[in-house]
Amino acid sequence: MKSRGSVTILLSFILITVGIILFLENFNIISVEISNVIARNWPILFVILGLKWFIDSFRTNKGGSWAFGSFLAIYGLLVVLGNYDIISFDFGDIWELWPLLLIYIGLHFLFFTNRKYKKGHGVKVTIDSDHSRMKNNHSFVGSHSFNEENWTVEPLDIWSGVGDYYFDFTKAYIPNTNTPITVRGWIGDIRMLLPEDLPFKVDATTNVGEIKVLDQEASGMTKNLTFQSSDYGQAAQKLTIQLDLQVGDIRIDRV
Template structure:
């Protein structure tokens, strides 16, 4: 481990010990505290959450969402283990209201956060006409931001769904095959940004329930906004993108360089 992480661990243990001793002195804990596996696991959860928070603040990746969740969950379990409140590991479902908080913050905060994701390969999940027309690989994500901006990243048919989070596509850095590549991006809340190269043909159909669509400098905002754009050479192009965007709340921005 790095020296900074050891200092972080030591500081956490000192803080935890001080809190426990103070609770004993105040009579909140009426017996000598014994270390249990539950307390150890709860402490590990808190350490993991705080480390994710620290990495996020320091710009070394991390996750504000998972950091806060593990910290809160671990703290509640720890308080339950020492008898301050009634809370156990199995009470995790009681924290489901945090989802609304994360959705709210997700609508205001941006960044390059990465979250837990679930990849699902199925024949058909939603049954939309776009999905039936193309045989795409699907990726469903609970909460998270996604960056497609690495050098020479390969563009493939995709069906992406995200509850809360942002997408950033930089097609100027991408390897785009000589065919029609369909891309579907859908979600509840978040922002979608796309950067298109000058020599690429594409068609975009974008719908936002509440938010704005900025397509090559032309903005439409409000409720139930929809925009369709097609480059002049799209119909005859062999190398092209067919993009479908559907958001409940958020902003869509497409720029060209």
Template sequence: MKSRSLLTVIVSMILIGLGILLILANFDIISMEISTVIGKNWPLLLVVVGMKWFIDAFRSNRGGSWTAGSFLAIYASLVVLGNYGVLDFGFGDVWELWPLLLVYIGLHSLLFAKKSKKKGKRVKVTFDSDRGEGQNHKSFVGDHSFSEENWNLEPMDLWTGVGDYYFDFTKAYIPDTNTSIQVRGWVGDIRMLMPQDLEFQVQATANVGDIKVLDQEAAGLRKELSYKTQNYDEATRKLTINLDFQVGDIRIDRV
């Protein structure tokens, strides 16, 4: 918490200083050359923030997100290079970075999938959507985890451009009703742990990737898998899950 507060203070002070310099330049109190230098280089702030997020993701109890951090650092660096004419890249060219989606899914498979299987658990990441698990939530890049003890399950409609989701329903308070869960995005790694006594139905789709629900696996280029537990129709306490990703690794297990 202290390091995060310190970062906030540093960024806030830099932004205040930047704003003051630009105001002085507008009134010709300082030369336009200084404001031009600031205008070209201020995205370096985003590079610093992105690198901090990236580093914190690999340090215990520091939060952060390696996907969000690396994307922000790369994007801001390209903007700076574009400002100096090294590359033809500006703030509006963010969509040109879509191949990073493939890089992220590949790196995740190489660096994290094997590691998580060996350890039998995943790194816990706090989901920062204003603590509203039952609310709609959209984010471009981010990793989200629902694994706290006695977390309250509510209907969900979640979308992420690039990110991982981890649901541990064995630790959740699940109401005696049919709870709808929808998770969509471009690139994602989705893991769900189900208790033995919970009935559920899943509709999972991934254009590229792997889908495995208990002992069933999807095959083919555009992979789809529908699964329903034996007592789903009769149960009052159950989950109805819809997962839809362009590139995804989807797995649901019972424990």
């Protein structure tokens, strides 16, 4: 089964869990005490799912995201501890976890800024084959990969607080028109592979990190690089790319 979006999976787990509890309560199959136990412990599903994604992110072709997985596991564990009054934390206190962003920045510099990418690898989470769902996507934590065979390139506007992006346009069906691609975020890396003969224009910015587009590199504290292929102006089939990160590396290659 192909991987589905993180938000879809989480929502499915919540709906299924709540539905089962209410169903069993209505038919007096479970007592109020058992219902309370389930209500206190159901966020353990977040912990299990988060750990799975965290582990899978380090296993080739297994999907997953170390950032989103660790965030989800920590969040679920804190909710459970809050339900037992061990700490003061409940389901709506997610924004108190903002210091994790600082930790992710540190880990990003320590382990991920010099990592190498191979064709077909990189970011670990695979999006649904129906990429039209991603036309306007905003997520706090989550990585995205567009590398399925014959995936359709459509106008995209994506934002993620913490997450990596991987685009393999060599495997894509690219329509005979000018397709805008906008990717923005706080922390993460953006990696794109383009066919050798595909015209494109890119405007890339990162406050902390590196930018490399083909053989051109950006320098300075706040880095910006604008590049336009020589055949971009007259081409019908082309990409117009806008990339903006606060912390992270941006790289575009042709193969």
